[in-house]
Amino acid sequence: MKIHERNVYLSNLEVDKALELFMDRAAPDIKDLKKEVINTVNSLGRITSEPVFAKYSSPNYNASAMDGIAVRAKDTFGASEGNPIQLKLNENFVFLDTGDPICEPFNAVIMIEDLVEIDENTFEIIKGAAPWQHIRPIGEDIVARELIITANHEIRPVDLGALLSGGITEINVYQQPRIGLIPTGSEIIEPGAPMKVDSIIESNSWVFAGMTRQLGGIPCRYQPVADDYQLLKEKISLAVQENDILIVNAGSSxxxxxxxxxxxxxxxEVLVHGIAAKPGKPTILGIIEGKPIIGIPGYPVSAFFAFETFASPLIKAFQGQRPKERPLVEAVVSKRIVSSLQNREYVRMKLGKVDHKLIATPLNRGAGMTMSLVRADGILVIPQESEGVEGGEQVQIELLKSMDEIDHTIVSIGSHDLLLDIIVNLMQEVNSPYFLASAHVGSLGGIMALKRGEAHLAPIHLLDERDGSYNVSYIKRYLGDMDMSLIKGVKRIQGFMVKQGNPKGIRGFNDIKEKDLQFVNRQKGAGTRLLVDYQLKGLGINPGEISGYDREMTTHMAVAAAISSNSADLGMGVLSAARAMGLDFIPLAEESYDFAIPTRYLRLDMIKEFIRTLQSPEFKAALHQLGGYKLDEIGEVNSFS
Amino acid sequence: MKIHERNVYLSNLEVDKALELFMDRAAPDIKDLKKEVINTVNSLGRITSEPVFAKYSSPNYNASAMDGIAVRAKDTFGASEGNPIQLKLNENFVFLDTGDPICEPFNAVIMIEDLVEIDENTFEIIKGAAPWQHIRPIGEDIVARELIITANHEIRPVDLGALLSGGITEINVYQQPRIGLIPTGSEIIEPGAPMKVDSIIESNSWVFAGMTRQLGGIPCRYQPVADDYQLLKEKISLAVQENDILIVNAGSSxxxxxxxxxxxxxxxEVLVHGIAAKPGKPTILGIIEGKPIIGIPGYPVSAFFAFETFASPLIKAFQGQRPKERPLVEAVVSKRIVSSLQNREYVRMKLGKVDHKLIATPLNRGAGMTMSLVRADGILVIPQESEGVEGGEQVQIELLKSMDEIDHTIVSIGSHDLLLDIIVNLMQEVNSPYFLASAHVGSLGGIMALKRGEAHLAPIHLLDERDGSYNVSYIKRYLGDMDMSLIKGVKRIQGFMVKQGNPKGIRGFNDIKEKDLQFVNRQKGAGTRLLVDYQLKGLGINPGEISGYDREMTTHMAVAAAISSNSADLGMGVLSAARAMGLDFIPLAEESYDFAIPTRYLRLDMIKEFIRTLQSPEFKAALHQLGGYKLDEIGEVNSFS
Incomplete structure (x- = not known):
């Protein structure tokens, strides 16, 4: 294997140009689209290929709009309180219910409420009936030959009602295109198959299948194909025959x-190999036997955007449609986002509304971060010609969630603890209308977010080295000009996380240099890192002596995972994280993990719900199960004003 | 059949109170919801019943993030342009592709682009590698035990990716509730069955079925049941056993x-009979054997709102959810809407954006007007305590379409002609991004809408009695202060529509009184009505002598339908409408049907598209087929400035 065997250079074609080139060559002309006739009752969500005109009128006869009697209007003229008119059954009127037909010679309806009963066969009225009153004339709703829905219309439930009422039992629609999905790669395994050390569970094709369904296509997923030229060639040749569009996933670089x-x-024919997009650069656009084929990169976020950029418009085009654009919303970016002039970039964003200001914060930008898509509230598209956006800049975000949900979301920015996941869940489980979105930037990061007005609350555990107290002195120092409160959270135990059975016999920081151990640290601004520094200072150890001091993880769980996978020997964290990853735990210190909050937010219903959740028996039970927490003061509110 | 056999009095319970009462009694507690375990790959759109925590980390090993070589970082320290370092295959490095595992003793990756090949087994580097560079650490995306998605979460395509990557092959979800749908009524027939004079095609249950599917429920539709107490009793008893929720449609009054x-x-048990809603009053809310049952009125619009108000939240509650609220948008009401203090009213609205002002116009408010739901862009909910809204008032509208579509819609208000349907369709068929929404209020109504800034253009055919000219003098008279243009449309022939074969030998207006005929007229402000008046005046006939002069229809087709169904003998209209309904046509006059437009709108891309459509061969061919049109000047623009 040598460098020159690899074609390291992809093109860097502008996204819009690549799409235009591809659609020009690969998208079918609307006149050539495959159509079919289906039963109207099964047509929900399908796209009409022709306009639909009513076959019958609705109502198809002159119908009573009320329960009452049918009369000749001229028999009733002149009726008044002073001159009541009597009407005789069968002679002057017949009974009818709503929807009954009006037959000659009758031409008006009087409501039952307006009748005075004289005897079984006689009614008196004190008001004349206008001709055609309370009658739904034929075609009032739908006139035969009238346009019910246009061509290229996605059929909704209400359309079914109008179509059936208009006598349309069969309807012309575009066929749903078949999308062949071929996962490739020798390292991928099927979901549920036994894991080897370097196994990657194949998941992209199922994401594509879901996206295909939502776009009205029919996904046709093939078994994964190993990295074998001949095997892959056979599979592609077959799949081209069986589908309208073909997606080959991974192996596109x-x-x-x-x-x-x-x-x-x-x-x-290869039309394009390499597009100016991040993530998603190593995308291939081609045609085989007139069928469009897309080679999509393997990283899940690249895969998502490559599919959305090139496959979605194609799947829609096969149904005479263009993709629906996401709603846009104006938001302020909370921090600088640098982007390259080389690429259009798709940044997954978390949105939060604090004090009527919508704030957008970038999530992890790695192409492999599936969870950044799961957590995203929106997408910021940074154009190729832009070097990024500045913190505080106003931008347009493509919305992935409803603004209603975002409006009802508590924005929590600060330190991470597993208990936040529990709160997020409990607030969902009780079916409350409120949500908690939690970003993890460390305790000091949370304080700064409150200062900038970007969060409702900040979970913090900040040790004051001078007196060993927690949190209060930091709030006073950094947020002294704000009217602040503290919602008391938990006391939790921090300690060393080490491999099960502590095979290297670790007792403390002193062992790291002595035993040539690998430490794994937390990011700057994390309360746990402050604790590490405090401990090292107390022991007189220089951080430079700690191998791995600069290796930073952003959560307790990530530190635990590094130790569990042998890429580090020890790290600092909480008991619950150690337990979750099956590690041993050496207790070191007890700290206060509380929620700093501007006092005015305590009035918000969603914050009240948050405090109720903290104090709920369900929450206490869940923390008890995790272990390592004390809950004496949980949910109590201290104000500093 | 007597009055006292009928229970004419329903209660008039406030909607929110009725819903609260019903949900309290009929909605299941979230703890009692039926759950099931399904394969993750089949879970798109389902609702999680429990939070989902990752089983595996992703990546599950330390993986190369690049194509390149794995090295020991310390072997590379100090490399620079002045001090290149050579690395030997297998001794100092191994090759790897993106995604390959990093094995001991290696702890960093150098990208292939940063290597200089010396020979087959030797590379030179001019920059050191930092430990863990270009390595995706285990759990970088997902850490084992981490929360992937919460309970009560609707599974999206991206969730499938994260779930499968996290090793979740099976997932706990709520069962989809089964919704039994029983259509009732002796007059209803199945779609496609032969029509009798008073047949009503059963369509509501299919609308409910579609709504049920969109809400995640499983519809179970039964064959229609005749109005027979015993039959209906048996069907309800059976359906209660087979479903979670039961809907009985019609017979609820x-x-x-x-x-x-x-x-x-x-x-x-009947909980509520009669709610303070319009449409939708005669709704029944009840419980049989612990199962919720809803009796829904028969009029399609009543049925839609009753289902949406009471069935939708219930179907969602069976999946631990609440219904999604529609996005709200601020709009200005174009005319007064009077509403009763007795009811909450649901008014279907057409929305149009003209000069950046969003204008909302009520559609037909009848409970039987299915097409008002098909045509609606939004819903205005007028609260029970309100007597309505004034023209010009700012209101909130629940959106049924995307604002993007509304932004791209030409608002046409004025006279109706079948050619408008053709334009609407052609603009859809060429897959243009623009739409035409057309409201029919007559020619003068269109002129007034332009004056108020509520439309982009107005189709008009207004005869100037003084000189026999069309349209121009009206624009000058009513819109003299605006810079106006006229897009030329068609010359079309107006005449009498009479039954096929003209059995009554009608020749003109003089016959109406002589032969005791029934006329059917158009609404005030319609160009056709002006033509009727002009003709009557010429003949010296007093409108009072014309039986049916006050019976008003709003379209040519509605007039034609009235004649076709024997409820009138003649009316004025265009050839295409007569032909569409199989009527004979007696030509009377040729008139100009043009489009009045403020000159500044001619610049809009969507108006340019409109003119292109008018001039397209497809449009001309379609009009030729309809018959009765001359197209000499079509699409020409005359300005009056």
């Missing part, structure tokens, strides 16, 4: 086992 | 054949 581009070149 | 309320009372 220029690595030694990235066969897709050569295969498409052999079987058909 | 207090007419002589409205059995539903008595049946529910016999089999279970």
């Amino acid at each position: 220029a690595g030694s086992e990235d066969y897709t581009v050569n295969l498409i070149r052999e079987l058909g | 207090a007419g002589s054949e409205d059995y539903t309320v008595n049946l529910i009372r016999e089999l279970g």
Whole structure:
């Protein structure tokens, strides 16, 4: 395997140009789209290929709009309180219910409420009936031959009602395109298959299948194909026959086992290899036997955006449609986002509304971060010609969630603890209308977010080295000009996390240098890192002597995972994280993990709900199960004003 | 059948109180919801019943983030342009592709682009590698035991990716509730069955089925049941066993054949009969054997709102959810809407954005007007305590379409002609991003809408009695202070529409009084009505002598339908409408049907598209097929400035 065997250079074609080129060549002309006739009752969500005109009128006869009697209007003229008129059954009127037909010679309806009963066969009225009153004339709702819905219309439930009422039992729609999905790669395994050390569970094709369904296509997923030129060639050749559009996932780059581009070149034509997008650069757009084929990169976030950019418009085009654009919303970016002039960039954003200001914060930008898509409230698209946006800049965000949900979300920024996940869940489980969105930037990061007005509350555990107290002195120092309160949280135990059974016999920081151990640290501004520094200072150890001091993780769980996977020997964290990853725990200190909050937010219903949740028996039970927490003061509010 | 056999009095319970009462009694407690375990790959759109925590980390090993080589970081320290370091295959490095595992003793990756090849087994580097660079540490995306999604979460495609990557192959979700739908009524027929004179095609249950699917429920539709107490009792008893929620459609009022309320009372308990809503008043809320049952009125619009108000929240509650609220948008009401203090009213609204002002116009408010739901862009909910809204008032509208679509819609208000339907369709068929929404209030109504700034253009055919000219003098008279243009449309022939074969030998207006005929007219402000008046005046006939002069229809097709159904003998209209309804046509006059437009709108892309459509061969071909039009000047623009 040598460098020159690899084609390391992809093109860097502008996204819009690549899409235009691809759609021009690969999208079908609307006149050539495949159509079919289906039963109207099964047509929900399908797209009409022709306008639909009513076959019958609705109502199809002149119908009573009320329960009452049918009369000849001229029999009733002149009726008044002073001159009541009597009407005889069968001679002057017949009974009818709402919807009954009006038959000759009758031409008006009097409501039952307006009748005075004289005897079984006689009614008296004191008001004349206007001709055609309380009658739904034929075609009042739908006139035969009238347009009910246009071509290229997605059929909704209410359309079904109008179509059936208009006598339309069969309807012309576009066929749903079949999308072939071929996962490739020798390292991927099917969900549920036994894991080997380097196994990657194949998941992208299922994301594509879900997206395809939502776009009205029919996904056709094939079994994963190993990195074998001949096998992949056979599978692609077959799938091209069986589908309208073909997606080959991974192998789209220029690595030694990235066969897709050569295969498409052999079987058909490569239009584009490499687009100016991040994530998503190593995308291939091609055609085989007139069928569009897309080679999509393997990283899940790249895969998502490549599919959305190139497959979605194509799937819609096969149904005569264009993709629905996401609603846009104006938001203020909470921090600088640097982007390259080389690429259009798709940044997953968390949105929060604090004091009527919508704030957007970038999530992890890595192409492999599936969870950044799961957690995202919106997408910020940074154009290719831009170097990024400044903190405080106003931008447009493509919304992934409803603004209603975002409006009802408590924005929590600060230190991470597993108990936050429990609160998030409990607030969902009790079916409260409120949500908690929690970003983890460490305790000091949370304090700064409150200062900038970007969060409702900040979970913090900040040790004051001078007196060993927690949190209060930091709030006073950094947020002294704000009217602040503290919602008391938990006392929790911090300690060393080490491998099960503590095989290296670790007792403390002194062992790290002595035994040539690897430490794993937390990021700057994290309360746990302050605790590490406080301990090192107390022991007179220089951080430079700690191998791994600069290796930073952003959560307790990530530190625990590093130790569990042998890439580090020890780290500082909480008992619950150690337990969750099956590690041993050496207690070191007890600290206060509380919630700093501007006092005015205590009035918000969603904050009241948050405090109720903290004090609920369910929450206490869940923390008890996690272990390592004391809950004596939980939910109590201290104000500093 | 007598008055006292009918229970004419329903209660008039406030909607929110009725809903609260019903949900309190009928909605299941979230703890009692039925759950099931399903394969993750089949879980799109389902609702989680429990939080989901990752089983595995992702990546599950320390993986290369790049194509390149794995090295020991310390072997590379100090490399620079002045001091390049050579690395030997297998001794100092191994090759790897993106995603390959990093194995001991290596702890960093150098990208292939940063290598200089010396020979097959030797690379040179000019920059040191930091420990853990270009490595995706275990759990970088998902840490084992981490929360992936909460309980009560609707599973999206991206969630599938995270769940499968986290090792979740099976997932706990709420069961989809089964919704039994029983259509009732002796007059209803199945779609496609032969029509009798008083047949009503059963369509509501299919609308409910579609709504149920969109809400995540499983619809179970039964064959329609005739108005027979015993039959209906048996069907309800059976359906209660087979479903979680039961909907009985029609028979919910207090007419002589409205059995539903008595049946529910016999089999279970009636909680509410009659709610303060319009449409939707005669709704029944009850419980049989612990199962919620809703008696829904028969008029399609009543049925829609009753289902949405009472069934939707229940279907969602069975999945631990509440219904999604529609996005709200601020709009200005174009005319006064009077509402009763007795009811909350649901008014279907057409929205149009003209000069950045969003204008909302009520559609037909009848409970039987299915098409008002099909055409609606939004819903205005007028609270019970309100007497309505004034023209020009700012209101909140629940959006049914995307604002993007509304922003791209030409608002046409004025006279109706079938050619408008053709334009609407052609603009859809060419897959243009623009739409045409057309409201029919007559020519003068269109002129007034332009004056108030509520429309982009007005289709008009207004005869100037003084000189026989069309349209221009009206624009100058009413819109003289605006810079106006006229987009030329068609010359079309107006005439009498009479029954096929003209059995009554009608020749003109003089016959109406002589032969005791029934005329049917158009509404005030319609160009066709002006033409009628002009003709009558010329003949010296007093409108009072014309029987049916006051019977007003709002479209040519509605006039044609009235004649076709024998409820009138003649009316004035265009050839295309007569042909569409199989009527004979007696030509009377040729008139100009043009589009008045403020000149500044000619610059809009969507108006340019409109003119292109008018001039397209497809449009001309369609009009030729309809017949009765001359197209000499179509699409030409005359300005009056």
